[in-house]
Amino acid sequence: MRLCIRLVEVVTAIAIGAYGFNLDVKFPLKASGKPGSYFGYSLAVHEHNADKWILVGAPRELNFNSEVSGALHQCQKRGGDISCTTVTNFPSDIEAADQWLGASVVSRNGTAMVCAPRTGEKAAGQCFYGQGSLPSFTSYMPWNEAFCEVGFSAALSSDGKRFYTGGPSCELNAGRLIASTGPDEFNPDLLSGDLAFYSYAIAAGNVLNKREGLVASVGFHQNSNFSGKVVLIDSLAGLRMVSSLVGYQSGEHFGASLAVFDINNDGRDDIVIGAPHHTDYKNSEIKFDVGAVYVYYQTSKGLYQRGSPYELLLKGQTTGAQFGFAVAELGDTNGDGIKDLAVGAPYGNGGSGTVYIYHGSQLGLRSQAGQVIHGNSFNPPIRSFGFSFITGGNDFDRNAYNDLIAGAYLSDMVVHLPARPVVKVQSEISFDPAFITLEKKECQVPSATTGGSPVAVSCAKLRYCLVYGGTGVPSNINTNITITLDVKQPKANRLLFMKTNDNRLTQIIGLTEKTKLCKEEMVYVRPDIRDKLSSMEVNLVTTLVETPGPLSAILDIYEGKGFSSNLLSIFKDCGSDLVCIPDLQMKAFAISETYIQGSDERWTIDVEIYNDGEDAFGADFYLHLPPVLSFINTDKEYTDQSVLCFPPGEINGLALRCEVGNPLPAMKTARLRVILQPTPGDDAFVSFLAETNSTNAEKDNTKNDNSKLMQLTFKAETKLALSGWSRPEALVVNMTALQLNESTALPQYTQFYEVQNVGPSDVISAKFRIVTPTHTPEGFAISELTAQPTVTEGKANCDPVQLTSNPNVGLINIDCITEKVNNSERVVIRLNGRLSSEALLKQLNTDIFTLRTVMTANITGLPYGQDGSQIPVVKTEVLVNVTKITKELNVLKATPWWIPFVSAIVAVLVVAAIAGVLHRLGFFRRNRPMPMTATLASGPESQPLQEKGENPKRPMSETDNMVDEESS
Incomplete structure (x- = not known):
């Protein structure tokens, strides 16, 4: 019966969803199954003579009774289409209910096998095999044990004659591996008690030093901390276990997927092991189920060893992606003659799935993916992309490059990505001369580049050549080349092209297959460069001018990408080794x-x-x-x-x-x-x-x-300068007033004392003392302070003092401490005082007294902790002479306050009365004579005195003007 499986026409990949190399994501082909059938759950390619089919398992497809029985589909690419047919030629007595037919599909050397691991009421499992053009399938049930799920995994020998089926649930999940040469002959594996889910995955290949063997995984192994285990089995010696490889991390499911093929082209098969539940603990945020893939290279002795260079670890990056859930050999997809690897992460990228393509090389698998393809890069997006692959590599479009066919069971879809022909470009750069001598200037820079007359510069000839080839490539291509000069110092612009005065040249060059093309350009060195030692690196980068359409050629990303580099060295007089070593x-x-x-x-x-x-x-x-x-x-x-x-x-x-x-x-x-x-x-x-x-x-x-x-x-070097002055400078006492107890008879005075830092350095702190007298030597009081000392300028603190002193002492000591005094700054202290009468009245024989105030200062702190005690103490004094005089006083009785007040009022009234009388008598009025040339018939004999020109009724006459002139 032919299903209504449509070809999804060529679609364009979303730019953000895929990147990489030659698998053509712009022109994929997609085939879809019935919704919910898990179409694409398993894949295999079957060949017979010149025919080639894609076998697709759909284990949840409904039968005619609407039961979940599963199905196998046979698809074939016809031109630009993929058409699929449901395979119905199974035995008539096949039990259909919930058997999951198509859970595993394998094909090798003309033999195909499809399994239904849930066959029977107790899921014993069975398989079906067919050969040639698959006219019919024969039932194969090598082991009938309840809940064994035989056919969960399956493999075929290279000749297609030996069947290997796995039942990981046999013996209460201990697992069983069954090998046979047909439906009637089989040799069950002898199990050890520490195995669990044995034969979860199976793969066959030349793993025993170029001799065929079998690789089987143990899902969880207690002796390996439940990380998983893979065993190598000699399939020709009674399924004898030869060696094993154990996982690294508990629960990573080491061995969930297997692939056996020659990765480094040394003739010995290597082993690829998937561990999809590997967890990344190295980041600050633990990433669960990122997945990992372990690659083991077979040594010349047929052994598999751990550690570099025999082991390579590839790790996923996304939580829950399960990188390594599926691994498969793709064959040679990029035309280098070495097989490549596909790794599926079906639950990555938000569940759309991701496929990673790793290319092989003579040195082993390249550790960086050559291409990454996301399921959401297709239109419409698909889910679980990379759940299954076709193993072994197949060229369905017959262009000599193997393609990728991957299943996406959650979207019930199979995607075919054809491989594009790979153009391998070789390029080279050379210079003539190989060394450039700065003293040798044989070229001239055009005046436009220097702003003046041409300048002689050192120059060289740059020669570059290109040639291309490859399998199935066009006979003619266009390349876009970019040559960059002095790439390590692009801002210095030491080396420039002569014709463009730039350090970069881009142009399109047409090439013919296997025909070498060379061109030349002149380059020169700027005369003002600073770095004359390091060589100038020149790079040539090639890109391909691609043609639209499917299977168009693409440029290689490895050795054939057309990149070349060379150095133009500056000649140095450094001897034969050209290396200058200064001292x-x-x-x-x-x-x-x-x-x-x-x-x-x-x-x-x-x-x-x-x-x-x-x-x-x-x-x-x-x-x-x-x-x-x-x-x-x-x-x-x-x-x-x-x-x-x-x-x-x-x-x-x-x-x-x-x-x-x-x-x-x-x-x-x-x-x-x-x-x-x-x-x-x-x-x-x-x-x-x-x-x-x-x-x-x-x-x-x-x-x-x-x-x-x-x-x-x-x-620090500095010194202090002191000065003082008094206001007034001398004091005079009228003894007559003093004897009459006049309050103003004893004069007051103000004194100022200044401490100045004359530098040049700062003063951190200083002390100074002012000693002012209060009594004469005879013990009589002569002066007293009327207030506490006051700092009027600068920063200082003075101790409080008693304003009067003991007659036995006769002095007041004023102690002050300054804060930091910078160069040229000063501190000023003010003292307020007045004379006392005792000495003036009792020392009758003394007419002049001298008040002598002394000020001393010393530095107590200097910058940088220097000792200021060595700096001499400075001193100054202020002398004030007090002179006694005798002067007669007019002792007048005080006038009551009301007399001046009343006198002022009376005076005002008298003046007002006189003014009133004069006004009444006309004193303030005067007669003005009439003008000689009157213009009015009559006028008053007297008028108020007016300024000239103020009377608008009377114009000015010449007489008026004459009078004004005479007056002036």
């Missing part, structure tokens, strides 16, 4: 090892760099300056003109960099003097490094004189 010797001397804080003087370092070896290219001097040292300049008179310095900044950081030679020739010396401005901080000293190096390295035993640790010590 730089640096001397650095400071003008002084100490610096006075606050002096604002500049500090210099003299540097001499001598090259006692071969030419030093890119020779530099570095001064790693601390923040307290600022670069000012270099001394032009002392520094060589060839030395160029770059101040600290974003590029150099805090380091001063000076170019001292490029190259600094052998036996030559470079000199420079660096001028710095120190800005001392809190540290007593700073250390910093001065060093020199070059682009071409020195020998290690000559580097000890390439650097020097320098140190600058900061010191």
Whole structure:
């Protein structure tokens, strides 16, 4: 019966869903089964003569009685279509209910076998085999045991005559492997007690030193910490177990999938083992069921060993993807003659599934996937892509490249991805001359590139060649090549194309198969390059101008991708080995090892760099300056003109960099003097490094004189200056007023005392004392303070004092402590006082008294913890003369307050009365004569006095003007 299985026409892959190499995701073919049938659960390719079919298992397809019996479909590619037919030629007595026919399908050398592991009421399992063009299938039930599930796994020998079936649930899940040469002859495996789910997967190949053997997995093995185990069996010696491989991680299901084929083309089959439940514990977030694949290479002795180089681990990246659920040999998909591997992760990428293609090589399987294909890259997206594969590799479109056929059972679909022909391009680059000599300038740069007259430059001829070949490739192709000059230093632009003045050249070149094409371009070196030591690498990258449509050629991604590289070296006078080994010797001397804080003087370092070896290219001097040292300049008179310095900044950081030679020739010396401005901080000293190096390295035993640790010590030197003054400067006492007890007879005074830091360094702290007299030597009071001392400027604290003192002492001591006083700053203290009458009245023979106030100060703290006790104490004094005089006083009786008040009121009234009388008598009015040339018939004899021109009724006359002039 022919199913209604439609060909899904060519679809375009979504760009984000797939990337990679030559399996054509843009033009896939897809065949679909009945919904829910698990179409694509298992796959095999069956060949007979020139015919080739795809066998597809659908274990949950319904039969005519609507029972889940399963089915086998036979599909064939016809032109651009895939047509499928349901296989019905099974024995008539086949038990159909829930048997899962098609759970496993294998075919080899003209023999096909399909199994139904749930056959029977107790799932004993059975298989069916057919040969040739599959006219009919014969029942094969080698072991009848309840819940055995024979046919869960199956394999055939290379000649197709030996059947291997697995029943992992036999013997209460111990598992059984059954081998036979037909339906009647079989040899059941003898089981060990520590096996569990034996024969979960089976594969056959030349695993015994080029002799055929069998590989079977044990799903969970207690002696391997339940990680899984794979055993190697000699199938020709009574199924004798030869060796085994054990998993690494508990529960990873090592051996869930198997593939046996020659990966590195050495003639010996290698083993690929899937572990889909491998968990990644190395990340901060544990990733469960990422999956892993283990690859074991067979040694020349027919052994499989662990560890590099005999073992390769491929790991999945996505949680739950189950990378390694299915593994399969694809044959040669990229035309290099070496077989490739497909790895399925059917639950990755959000459940759409992912297939990874790993290409083989002479050195073994490449550790990076050459192509990654996601199930959601197709339109419409599919699920569980990569659940099953066709093993062995098949070229269905007959273009000499094996294709990929993968199943997606959750979408009931099989996807066929044809392989595109691979173009292998070989390219090469050469230079003439092979070395470029900077002193030899044979070319000229056009004036447009320099902004002036042509400049002579060093140049060379770049020659590049391309040729291509490959199996089934077109006879003519177009390539897009890009040549990049000096790829390691693209911003430096040391090497440029002569015709474009750019470091990159792109052009399309047509090629004919197996015909070498060469072209030439002139390149030149810029005259102002700094790096004259390292070679300039030139790369040629090739891309293919692809033609649209299915099975169009694609460029190789490995050795035939058309990439080439070569070096253009700069000729150096370095002897026969062309390697310059310099010997730089640096001397650095400071003008002084100490610096006075606050002096604002500049500090210099003299540097001499001598090259006692071969030419030093890119020779530099570095001064790693601390923040307290600022670069000012270099001394032009002392520094060589060839030395160029770059101040600290974003590029150099805090380091001063000076170019001292490029190259600094052998036996030559470079000199420079660096001028710095120190800005001392809190540290007593700073250390910093001065060093020199070059682009071409020195020998290690000559580097000890390439650097020097320098140190600058900061010191403090300063002194204090004291001054004082009094307001008023002298005091006079009227004894007459004093004797009459006048309140103003005893004058007050104010005194100021100043402590100034005259530098140059700062003062951390200082003490000073002011001693002011209160009594005469005879013990009579002469003065007293009227208030506590006050700090009017600066920062200081003074101890409180008693405003009067003991007659026996006669003095008041005022003690003050300053805070930090910077250079040129000062502290000012104010004293307020007044004279006392006792001494003035009782010492009758003394007419002049002298008040002598003394101030002393000393430094108690200096920067950097220096001892200030060695600095001398400074002293100053303020003298105030008090003079007694006798002066007669007019003793007047005080006038009551109301008399001036009343007098003022009376005076105001008198003035007002006089003004009223005068106004009434007309004093404020005057007669004005009439003008000589009157314009009015009549006018008043008298008018108020008005300013000229204010009366609009009377115009100005000439007489008025004359009067004004005479008046003026």
